[in-house]
Amino acid sequence: MDTPYKIRKATASDSHRVPEIMLQAMEDMIFRLILKEDQQAAVQFLTQLFQQKGNLYSYENTFVAVDIDDRIIGSLTGYDGDRFIELRQPILDLIADHYANNLIPETETAGGEFYIDSIAVAPIARGKGIGTKLLHHAITHAKENHFNQVGLLVDLANPNARKLYERIGFNIGKKTSVAGSEYYHMYMQLT
Template sequence: MQYKIRAAKREDYDVVPELMLQAMEDIVFSFIQKQDIEEAINFLTILFKKPNNLYSYENTFVAVDEDDNVVGSVTGYNGDDFYKLREPVLELMKKQYNNDMTPEPETEGSEFYLDTVAVSPIVQGKGVGSHLLKFAVDFAKEKGFKQVGLIVDLENPGAMKLYTRLGFKQGKALDFVGGEYYHMYVD
């Protein structure tokens, strides 16, 4: 089956936040300060529907099947805009969850940063993730970025293997929201 990639629409909010949750589960639970899947989806949905934030539909591409059903997503942005795009996330954490936490930066800037990459369980192992990543790297290159980066959990060797196969190199280790990650990048 062939999957098409398109820019996300605001209306994709009924699927994409669940995919994002799959990519960030423990991180989102830290943001909302509870292990509540429905509340985590609500948090991501609020942000996905709004412009100008890390998790906005504006920064997201989706893989769709022939019936336009969303089966995967990748969210990325200019790493130099990280702090500006993070502000609405921090504001929502404070206002709705009384959480003053300021997570460590995931990117040092000077790259197109891939924040979340997720594939629906029904199509995992069918190349959708690779297709999304290749698309995102090509998009970044077209926009003039010299590097595309992401972080990968040290406890997720499968993802690390995929990124390495697609040309990503292992960068430095970093702590993020209580977990240990590697920054990986492709030039």
Template structure:
């Protein structure tokens, strides 16, 4: 397995994985529970630059045939507003959804927005490998911490993050859900 930066051409696989990681949130963004529309929404942004779901902010785990097994999307928390603006504008213009989500990150934090592993590859260490890659990336970029939100109702994900070294810092409400804000201190 190799981890590489995502390419725009990965748009046929990665958005579906992203949806796996953030299903209810995307449904709130598009105003309906429609899997196909949610994938189209994420694909729209994955293929474009300068937004929080862009291929520019994504790494993928691939096998020797370059088949994608997992993805991780993260960005500088200090750039949240700029990266989120095109998403909110699109939500308003295309879906009539006018919301301003709570800030889930802040400056100084590399924010891990989505982590997903293909169902056929789960339990093989892909998620842990992607997390280790992002920890090294965050250190090299001189971030003080790596942060993420994990749903109260997803204890398996929380255990994975804890095994890697993340600690629950606080609880947050985001788009109507309850989450732990977990951090990995890099200093």
């Protein structure tokens, strides 16, 4: 029998678990931002951002999947793509000030969509449909907030994720590069 779980809005106090899960979806990107391949430093970096408002990785842009004991087993971070530049700026400021990194990664979304920045499921909870449930929750959120489209990037080297997104109803858009990696922009029209 599958463990029951629910999706809820994240809170700042979820920082004890969410950044560690979130890192699974974007480890390479975070290592590029902090200029070192150090998981503990990467989790600290994400924790600082997650606890603050007004940035891409903030709790205010995150949904979590929790089990019956309220343990966080998955997360999805998404936001209005039209706010990408504004929400990215605190991250650029942090990496410049604390990591001496002046990298400005390419824009991940052209706007006009609810953009799913990251989605990850804890290893112990994989294969139970939690990622799919998080995606459906984000799509419902986008519809309720009158977005016409949901978008995300999928790594060309991750065909299984691409198949999952296609099965849910996402279409393949243009190929794009972000911080040295190749992705497809995938989208789902809502209207």
